[in-house]
Amino acid sequence: MPTSLVTGGAGFIGSHIVDQLLTIGHKVIVFDDLSGGRLENVSTDAKFVKGSILDHDLLSELFETHEIDYVYHLAAYAAEGLSHFIKRFNYQNNLTGSVNLINESVKHNIKCFVFTSSIAVYGNQTPPMSESMVPQPEDSYGIAKYAVELELKASKEMFGLDYVIWRPHNVYGERQHISDPYRNVIGIFMNQLLHGESLSIFGDGSQTRAFSYVGEIVPLIAESAMNQEVYGETFNIGSETEISVKALAKQVMKAMKLASHINYLEARNEVKHAYANHDKVKRYFGGLQETSLELGLQKMADWAKKSSHQPSKKFESLELTKNLPPFWK
Structure with a gap:
């Protein structure tokens, strides 16, 4: 039985990812500081650990204690407009915390790191946004998300860390x-x-x-970590x-x-x-039921x-x- 760590697993998308992973037979550890998530969102079949991704000592202990196969990183404060006015908070939570998690994933040789980015990385380019576009984020939130994407690519080159990047948009x-x-x-x-x-x-x-209904996107995100054909790829996903x-x-x-x-x-x-644009996800996964x-x-x-x-x-x-x-x- 594989073990998956879901950061932000008491939150909105994260808790649905947890449920999906349990359905397909994973042991799931939920790591969340409950700043935005709710404990009632977490399935009783998952192990819950309260903590922040900014606490690198606690993260290190978590990885040392459990043999984690896959990491699903959803912990973030996703307020694009407000991010201009909370830059330090934004970069600490959405970038520095992500780097802490990447470090532990490298140290413990996890099989795949699944990251939920955002179409905020594209900025004000002419839609529909395509993965072939060079990101041009215009707010601090989008900048942080793109920085994590670049860090994952660098960590793959330097340390062999496999990853899948998802860019969902306006999920409800x-x-x-x-x-x-x-x-x-x-x-x-x-x-x-x-x-x-x-x-x-x-x-x-x-x-x-x-606007993308959460039930559409969760199955593909959850199952992507076990699909080696999509390692190193970035996908738009949504309506x-x-x-x-x-x-x-x-x-x-x-x-x-x-x-x-x-x-x-x-x-x-x-x-x-x-x-x-979602042509790429259709090509690799056959699309999704909208x-x-x-x-x-x-x-x-x-x-x-x-x-x-x-x-x-x-x-x-x-x-x-x-x-x-x-x-x-």
């Missing part, structure tokens, strides 16, 4: 942390509706994204159907069966249109209305406030 679904006001627009909309608030949109809402944020707001209200009005805020500095946005939103809405959620809280340790969107102050 059950267990998403919807109380975070800085990331995951679908979760933000649902949380605002549950608390009787108006829906907040930066700019005129014409910016477009392709191919783009929608404007303004139209999305209406779809979310329909799924939640709750009405509200839209509060249009001053536009912020963000990529206007972002969606990806869940319609209507069905995916309904599944998430049903979960959100049955779950307990806290009101949104502002980030307490901003490092920069110059040009901070007024709504975030």
